[in-house]
Every structure is written in structure tokens, then in C-alpha cells.
Amino acid sequence: VLQARMKEVRFQRIGWMPRAHPLIRHDGTLILPLSNENFDIPMMALTSDGGETWTYSDPVPAIGMIQPSLVEFPEGRIDAYFRNSDRRQRIKRSTSTDGGLTWSLPELTDRLHPGGGVEVLRLQSGNLALVYNNKEKGPRDKLAISLSTDEGKTWKWTRQLEDTTGGRFDYPSIAQADDGTIHVSYSWELRTIKHAEFNEDWVQQGN
Template sequence: PGFPDINPVLFFDTQDRLWLVWYTVIAHQWDTSLLMYRISKNYLRPKGAPIWSWQNVILVKPGDSAERGIQPNDRFVKSVERQIKEYANYLENTIEDEEIRRQSLAKWHEWGKSMLSKAKGEDMIRKGLLYDDKGGYIEQDMGYPYFQRMGWQTKNKAVIIGKRLILPLYSDGFDFSLMAITDDDGETWQFSEPLVGPGNIQPSIAIKSDGTLVAYMRDNGPPPKRLHISTSKDNGMTWSPVRDSDIPNPGSGADIVTLKNGHWALAYNDTEDGRHSLAVSISSDEGKSWSWTRHLERGNKGEISASYPSIIEGHDGTIHVVYSFSFRDSKGETLKTIKHANFNEDWVKEGD
């Protein structure tokens, strides 16, 4: 009591146990978020909520050991540093207009400087030891990994690849994403390299027929406002450079599910500005094209808001979407609720 509990996600593990994962905001700042979870084996009761048999914290440790401070070759720091440089090269080589290119690079360098400072622990400088390659060390002030380990948040469900469960995470402090990975149903966890880009958060994962994972991420960065995208060919440990997709995104959450027939269903705000339109699109070619779209909500900007969708497929093939919805009534007051829609793929293909 007294602490905000945010963005709960539900999913089953390989033992058919029900997981509830969320984050508690310790000091009312996003970068003080702490990942929590509960597990239930008794959730198919005729009445009442699941009986939760276990509750604990997921401790996130994406970098190397740092008992005496973050070392210069820390793998998390090196990955962030490399991806900042790669994205700068991408901007340099793809933006034709000289002035826009200059402004974009200046903004990215400033953004990258902030991300790297946090990765190095420069927000928490304490006495430590700087080790050399021969095992020697010198005493000096060192950064400690508070930002590496705190502030990770949930938004979308986990996916399972064989015995591996992958839980998508993001950080509003870093403004990028990370994957929490367990091969033993949560007994132990490891963490992917970070997915670093301009405000790519709240990842959701689709699965190709060859096992490639595709992460779509909310765009909290500069124009063009598109869902960010990255792929993994090693079950989520490493990821391709984060890039813009062709799918519009106004800086809002989206969610994707891989259907049993191999098609992908994406629930998202299909605008670059505003959450007044919420759509479901179907891809039959693993994201190369989105041939069918139908809207769950569509209204005037400022009058309605439909956002933060979560999408799954039931055992019978029914697609379910839940999302936040608000609207103004006849008195001009804003009313809020959570909506649930269920339909099949053919309904989407019929269009609006």
C-alpha cells in the first residue's frame, strides 16, 4: 500500500503456470521502478481470482560484475556505446537534407551522451577499484550500476521459444529496451544486450517461421513517428540495429501476437499524432506487408482516446484485445474505462 503498481502483464510459462508481472515505483520516479511477479497454479476456479502461491522480485543485472565499480569493458556499457555510434552513422548516411541531418545528429549526440552517462553509472559515483588486465588495480572514484539495474518496466506479454521464456522490458530512464530471459521458468534470469535507439520502448515480440524474433517498439523519439523494429536470430540474446518501420506510431503502446496459422496480428494506434484511432492489422507474410486493417475505435482527436492495447489468441482461434478508453460525455466530462473486444481473423479482413 502507498506505492504505485504499474503495467501488469499476464502470461503462462512452460509448466502452464500463470504469471503476473508488474513494477512498483519506489520513489514516484520511473527510474526507481522495481520488477515484481506472482505465480499461480490454481487459476481455473469457478469463482474468484487466482490463488497466488509465490511472489518475488526480478533483479535485473544486464552488465558485468561491479562490486567495486563499473569497469571500462563492461558489456552493457560497450553495447550502448557501440549502438550510439552505429545510429549516428545511420543518420549520417540516410538523411539527405544537410540542415535536417545536422540537427538530427546534434540531438542524437546529446541523447547518446545522456544514455552513456547513465550506463556508466555517473549518476552514482563512489569510491571503487579500477582493475587492469593483469589483475592489479588502483583506488579511484567509480560509477555504480544503479541505472543499469533499476527502473526496468513491463508493458507486453512474454513469448516462449522452446523452453525459453522472453519477457520484454524497457526503461523510461534510458528510453530503450531490454529482454529478460529464463530457460528454467524463472529460477534464474539472464538479460539480452540492450536495444538502443531514439526512444524505442515497450517492445512486443512476433515470431517468424524460421525462429527469428521481431520486436516492435513504441516511438518516443523524434519524427518520423513510426514503430521501431529490431530482430534477433539467437533467441533474444542479441538484436539487430533499431530502425524505423513503415508503421505509424504517435508515441503510444502497441502489441503483436503470432497466430497459430503463422499470421501476425498487430493492435496499435495507426496515426502519427494522437490516440483517437485504434486498429488491428493482419500480416500473412511475417511483417513484409499488412494487407488487412479494421478499426476498433475511430473518432476525433480530443474527443476519444483508445490506447495501450494488449492482444492474444485464444485456444479456439478467437482474437482478444483489451485497451484503455476515454471519451467526453454530453456534459463535457471525461470518462474512462477498459474495453474488451473479441473477433476472428476474418472479421479483420472484412475491413471497416
């Protein structure tokens, strides 16, 4: 198997790695978002049998993006949000309409972004939650969560989780418990992991 895979160009590129949580599609297929930080190219690995066998998507048709985070909508569309490493300091987004096998040309969202990790989650309410460093450039000393009621077209509410000049808050991860509590964990000051928990009402109160 290894020898066969090494004949494929995509497997000759050392360094495909995950960061954000996997997405379990409505049909039970697990999609593991990957990126190659040598080339700044993302792609997805998919398994329908618990990891016994894997298939792979086409690479997202652009460079300058890594660390995709995925969200699926009821009709089956999947959006990927990316850490953007080009000069346009906004989070990028791409769409798949075939279960994650092929992806659209990425587009810029309106979310400020200094080149840090992001993560998106579809909440029990149907709203989207996006956790990211909400500043245009400079150190990652701000961290926020935004909520969207229209599948990411606009972001109606934003609330700061961290805002400390000279601080460092990286690589957020978001999950929601059965009782609706939202959990966010992230690297804090390069020293430890910080955990925050709250609900949608708290975010909608803003700050």
C-alpha cells in the same frame, strides 16, 4: 545477489519495467520484454527454469524506443516492435537471430504511430496481428488491428477498433484463444478497460 547485481551498470539504472506480454520461445525459454523510460532503451530478460534464474540481453542498440512486443518465427528468428518516441512517427522493429540475446539496429516500419503502446502476435494461421494507434500524431483517438501474411514486410488488412475524435484508447494487449477467437483489451477513455473479440475474417473484411 543484490550486491553483485548493483555492480553492473544495467542494474544501476532504476526503472526497467515490462508492458507487453512475455514470449515463450519454441524451446520453452520465457523472454520478458523490458524498457527503461528514463533512457528510452529496451532490453530482454530470459529464464529457462520458471524464473529461478535470469539472464539478460544486450540493450537494443538505439535510443528513443520503449515497451517492446515480441514475436517468434518458425526458424527461431524473433522480431521486436517498439513504441517509438522520436520525431519519425512510425513503429520501429528490431530482429534477433540468437534467441533474443542480441538485437539488430531498429528500422522504421510503414505503420503510422503517434507514440503509443503496440502489441504484436503470431496467430494460429501464421499471420501476424499488430494492434496500435494508427495515426501520425495527436491524441490516441484511433486504434486499429492490422494483419500481415509475410512476417511483417507488408500489412494487407487493417480494421479500426476505435475511431472517435477526442477519444483516448491506449496500451492494447492481444491474445488468441484455442478456437481462433482474437481478444484485444485496452485502456478506454482513461476510465476503464475495454475488451473486443473477433476473428481473422472480420479483420479481413476491413472498414
